[in-house]
Amino acid sequence: MALIRIDGDDLVVVIEDLDRLWSFKGGLTVPLAHVRGATADPGITADPKGIRAPGSHVPGVITAGTFHQDGEKVFWDVRDASKAVVVELADETYARLVLQVDDPRATVTLVENALARR
Template sequence: MAVLSVQGQDLVVDLVGLDKFWTLKSKLTIPLAHVRGATVDPGILDEPKGIRAPGTHLPGVITAGTFRQDGEKVFWAVHDAQKAVVVELTGDERFTRLVIEVDDPRAAVALVERATGR
């Protein structure tokens, strides 16, 4: 699970619990200027993930870490597809997208929309 917050001009993704271990990260900080938007997308787990580099993927259990596919680098931290939020980023970031599980997906999307003015 992840917790989203806005700190100054940054979107901060804090990973909690064992997700820090599975993703090999504890926090991601993304300038708001590099955030294109966010959507609730429970179907995203059915899409191909690509190659883990590094990461963990146990279908139906967890998808976590960095995955590469078709020239894109996507960060995943999801157990429950119903709580998945996709944050789209600009080409200025090391990731193309963040696919993260949050406690309240609609509130997370609203936070991103308010912070980016989109």
Template sequence: MAQINIDGDNLIVEIEGWDKLWALKSRLEIPLANVRGATADPGIVRGPRGIRTAGSHFPGVLTAGAFRIDGEKVFWDVHDPTKAIVIQLADERYTRLIIEVADPRETVDRVERAIVDGGRA
């Protein structure tokens, strides 16, 4: 699971617990100007993940780390698909972040407000 926070003009994704090891990443910092939107999407895990480039994938248990699909690099950190959100990015290393969060609706709303407010949410 991950914590998503807004710090000024940045979206901060803090990877928690053992997921730091599985994902080979502990923190992502993305300028809000490069965040295009966020959606709750529990069905995303049923689709293809692509080719794992760094991280871990244990079917039915965990997907964490960097994957490449259709020429795009996607970051995953999901155990429970019902809590998955997708954050669309532009001009970043990753084109999407697929992250498990405690409260998908609240997190999506907070990210969307921050995009509109320019980080003042």
């Protein structure tokens, strides 16, 4: 699971527990200027993932790490599709972040409010 917080002008993602191992990443920091928005999207886990490199993918269990598809890189950290949030990015290494969070609605509100304040 991931924790998302706003720290000044940055969106900070902290990857928790064993997900660090599965995703090969402990966290990410993205300037809010590069965040286009966030949505709760439990259906995204059914979408094609692309080529995993590096990361882990066991269908129905976990999708974590970097996936390459159609010339884009997407970072995943999802075990429970019902808690998936998609953060769309611009001018970043990743085109989007697909993250499992504790409360998808609250996370989307947090991100959208931070963008509105900018």
